[in-house]
Each structure stands twice: as structure tokens, then as C-alpha cells.
Amino acid sequence: MRYAVVSDVHANIEALDAAFALIRDDDEVFCLGDMVGYGPNPNECVDRLRARVTAAVLGNHDVAAIDNYGLAYFNPAARDALRWTQGVLSAENRDWLDSLGYEFRRPDFLLVHGAPVNYFEYILDKAGAARAFAATDARLIFIGHTHIAEVYARDPDGTIEHVHLQHGGEVPLVDGVRYLINVGSVGQPRDLNPQASFGFYDPGAQTVRIERVDYAIARVREKIASVQLPDALGRRLLVGR
Numbered sequence: 001m002r003y004a005v006v007s008d009v010h011a012n013i014e015a016l017d018a019a020f021a022l023i024r025d026d027d028e029v030f031c032l033g034d035m036v037g038y039g040p041n042p043n044e045c046v047d048r049l050r051a052r053v054t055a056a057v058l059g060n061h062d063v064a065a066i067d068n069y070g071l072a073y074f075n076p077a078a079r080d081a082l083r084w085t086q087g088v089l090s091a092e093n094r095d096w097l098d099s100l101g102y103e104f105r106r107p108d109f110l111l112v113h114g115a116p117v118n119y120f121e122y123i124l125d126k127a128g129a130a131r132a133f134a135a136t137d138a139r140l141i142f143i144g145h146t147h148i149a150e151v152y153a154r155d156p157d158g159t160i161e162h163v164h165l166q167h168g169g170e171v172p173l174v175d176g177v178r179y180l181i182n183v184g185s186v187g188q189p190r191d192l193n194p195q196a197s198f199g200f201y202d203p204g205a206q207t208v209r210i211e212r213v214d215y216a217i218a219r220v221r222e223k224i225a226s227v228q229l230p231d232a233l234g235r236r237l238l239v240g241r
Contacts, residue, residue, distance in 0.1 A: 003201040005111070005183050007032035007144025009049070010061065011039030011085065012187030012237075015196040016048060018215035019186050027200075030104070032144040032183065033059025033113035035097070037078060038233050039187055040223035042085045046093040055104040059113040059145065060120045062097050065089060070120075077230040084229060108203060110138035114145035122146050126160045129180050133160075140173075140201070140208075141180045148191045149184030149199075149210045153177050166191045168212040181208055188233075194240035 004023045009016050009031070023029060031053050036042040038061070049056060061078075063069045065085050074082065102119045104111040115121040115128070116135035122145060123129055129152035132141060149165040156176050163171070165184070173179065184197025191197075195212035202209070221234035 001203065002027050003203075004029045004198065005032065005142050005181075005201060006030070006049075006186050006198040007113070007142075007183050008034040008059065008147055008185035008187060009039075009045050010034055010185070010187035011036050011042040011045050012196075012215075012220055013039075013041040013044045013048070014217075014220050015187045015215045016045055018213045019196050019198045019211070020048070020052070022211055022213060029053045030111055030142070031056035032111055032142060033057050034061045034144065034185075035059070036065050036082075036085050036089065037061030038081050038229075039220065040227050040229060042088060043090050043093055045187075046089075046096065050093070050096055055111065056100055057104055057111055057113055058097065058100045058102055058119075062100070066094060066098050077232050081229050081233060084227065105138065108138075109140035109142060109201065110136055111142050114143060116141060120145065123152075123180065123182070124148075126152065126162060129154070129160055129162070132180050133178055139178050141178075142199070142201075143180065143182050144185060146182060147185035147189055148182055149189075149197045149212075150182045150191075151208070152180040154179075164191070165197075165210040166193050168197070168210045170207050170209045173206040173208065179208070183210060188237065189240040190236075192240050194238060 183199035
């Protein structure tokens with residue numbers, strides 16, 4: 001069994017389809033939230049994810065789309081996109097999002113959007129990673145939220161190492177070491193690589209691989225303009241920030 005882990009799709013169906021093209025039919029698929037927001041295809045993305053994922057957890061944009069939670073703290077472009085999303089999101093997709101929880105646990109891994117317990121915390125450094133490791137006993141913690149593909153590894157003595165995965169790559173999982181793995185963003189990467197980012201976890205091989213894949217950014221920008229979402233949301237896709 002191999003697991004595909006996607007996060008921060010943000011209503012970008014072109015990017016999601018490009019990621020799904022690399023996912024096998026026998027892969028189990030998990031989503032770490034923020035399925036909507038920013039992008040022009042919220043229903044199409046939620047439909048696709050609902051039909052394919054084994055489990056998904058809520059992101060902050062999903063919660064805001066459902067009931068306005070935290071909307072006041074979003075930047076103006078994100079707020080405009082979420083208000084538009086609320087107007088077009090189908091009742092069926094809204095109800096499905098509303099049925100999701102904030103974490104999903106299996107014996108060997110934990111799925112959350114941003115961090116264990118403090119689900120929407122941004123983990124941006126080793127101090128944040130240390131808090132995350134202290135909040136759970138899971139050996140593998142899969143996160144998104146920052147849109148930056150990277151891994152933190154905690155050795156048995158408590159030392160934390162950090163590696164950016166801006167261009168993808170494979171991480172061998174070492175016995176006794178715990179891992180906090182940010183799979184990056186499918187729909188709006190922010191690590192200066194505009195390629196969609198997601199991960200594969202292979203428990204048999206004991207590896208995690210971050211994949212980067214091209215998608216039709218120009219088409220997404222056209223759609224963003226056609227529904228009159230802020231132009232900045234399309235421009236940033238070109239540079240991955």
C-alpha cells in the first residue's frame with residue numbers, strides 16, 4: 001500500500017488533476033485541508049476529492065467558507081475569494097466539508113492541516129516543529145498550511161534537523177526518528193517553485209517522497225479573471241510565492 005497526501009488545493013482543479021495523474025488507482029489518498037479558497041473551481045475540486053480520498057481534514061479556508069470562522073483575519077484578496085466561494089459552493093459540498101474533523105490518526109501517522117492540537121498554527125522553524133512533536137506521540141506528522149514543502153526530523157536525543165524540498169525528493173525514514181512532513185501546496189505553492197506539490201508515503205519501503213509537477217497556470221489565471229477574483233491570486237501562481 002502507498003499513500004498519496006495532498007494539501008492546500010485551493011480550488012485549483014488544473015493543479016489537482018496534474019497531481020492525480022501521478023497517483024495510482026491503488027494508492028490511498030488523504031487530504032490535509034484547504035480544499036477551497038483563492039482559486040476559481042471550488043466545487044470541482046471538492047467533488048474530485050470527495051470521490052477519491054480515504055480521509056480529509058479541515059483547513060482554515062474550509063472552515064471560513066462554511067461559517068465565516070476567522071474570516072476577519074484573512075488578507076483582503078483571500079477574504080474576497082472566500083466570499084465568492086461561499087456564493088458558489090454547493091450545499092452538498094458545504095455539508096461534506098462541515099462533516100470533517102480537524103485530525104485523522106492511524107497507528108503510524110497523524111494528519112492535520114497546520115499542527116497537532118493547534119490546528120491552524122504555522123510551523124515555520126525548528127521551535128514550531130518542537131511544539132508539534134511535543135503535542136503528539138505520532139511518529140509521522142503530515143501537515144500543509146504554509147504551502148512550503150519541507151521536513152523536520154527529530155532524533156531520539158531531541159535534536160531537530162530541517163530540509164527544504166523545494167524541488168521535491170525522497171526522504172528515507174530511519175528507525176527511532178520522528179518526522180514532521182510538510183507536503184507543500186497543490187494549488188498555490190509558496191516556496192518559489194510554481195509547480196504543484198504533494199507527497200507519497202510508502203510504509204513498505206519506509207520512504208516519503210515529495211513530488212513537484214507542472215500544470216496549466218495560464219488556464220487558471222484566465223479562470224480567476226473570468227470570475228473577477230483578485231488578479232494577485234493569479235499572478236502569484238507564476239512565481240510560487
